[in-house]
Amino acid sequence: MxxxxxxxxxxxxxxxDDGVVERAFQRAAERTGVADRMPWADALQYVRDTMGQSKIDVFTHLAGGDVAAAESATAAFETAYAEIIADSGAxxxxxxxxxxxxxxxxxxxxxxxxxxxxxxxxxxxxxxxxxxxxxxxxxxxxxxxxxxxxxxxxxxxxxxxxxxxxxxxxxxxxxxxxxxxxxxxxxxxxxxxxxxxxxxxxxxxxxxxxxxxxxxxxxxxxxxxxxxxxxxxx
CATH class of the missing domain: 3.40.50.1000 (HAD superfamily/HAD-like)
Incomplete structure (x- = not known):
């Protein structure tokens, strides 16, 4: 074949990427309170381990299974990523x-x-x-x-x-x-x-x-x- x-x-x-995804995750977690659910060092390690996966799935884990919080954080992630790209380009x-x-x-x-x-x-x-x-x-x-x-x-x-x-x-x-x-x-x-x-x-x-x-x-x-x-x- x-x-x-x-x-x-x-x-x-x-x-x-140059760290853009991680920075967008952090902004979103901070803006929506998801960062308060676990120590950020642990959350960041999970983000790194699951890089490439659907963002809603990652945030669902970070939010402790709270789907509404995960949806809000995912929307915040998309906004944060767009902000970073607008500032620095792709x-x-x-x-x-x-x-x-x-x-x-x-x-x-x-x-x-x-x-x-x-x-x-x-x-x-x-x-x-x-x-x-x-x-x-x-x-x-x-x-x-x-x-x-x-x-x-x-x-x-x-x-x-x-x-x-x-x-x-x-x-x-x-x-x-x-x-x-x-x-x-x-x-x-x-x-x-x-x-x-x-x-x-x-x-x-x-x-x-x-x-x-x-x-x-x-x-x-x-x-x-x-x-x-x-x-x-x-």
Missing amino acids: TIELVVLDMAGTTVS EEIAGAGDAIRAMKDAGLAVVLTTGFAPVTRDALLDALGWRDLVDLVLSPVDAGRGRPAPDLVLTALLRTGASAVDAVAVVGDTSSDVQSGRRAGAGLVAGVLTGAHDRATLTDAGADAVIDDVTGLLPLLTARGLVAAPALVG
């Missing part, structure tokens, strides 16, 4: 845009996935000028459940018409990204070292390979014979 579809995470994988991981274009030129469908709500996701796309770069962009609300569930990957497969789950490559910087790919049955699951989790964490989560950054993905697929030969011409 050759790879037909690449499913890429956003923050930490294709979009530079940057791609070095070479990410060109890497995605190279994948498209190689005949691959490319889908971006994220734990962000659509409003935050779309603000990032606009800031980067990526609206027309990929085939599809998905948030948990578009798929059912967020990571580490397989829903985002499987929705990407269904919407792009990939022929089988083992024709999908999943790439991300967190253990949740890797677990999502594994649970979906993806043909290749790769971790990248540009985001939240280190090589050992990604490997322990089940990554088939760990690469420095997303620019190494197409060479990896080529080296493993997972890109159809006609797509490599040129």
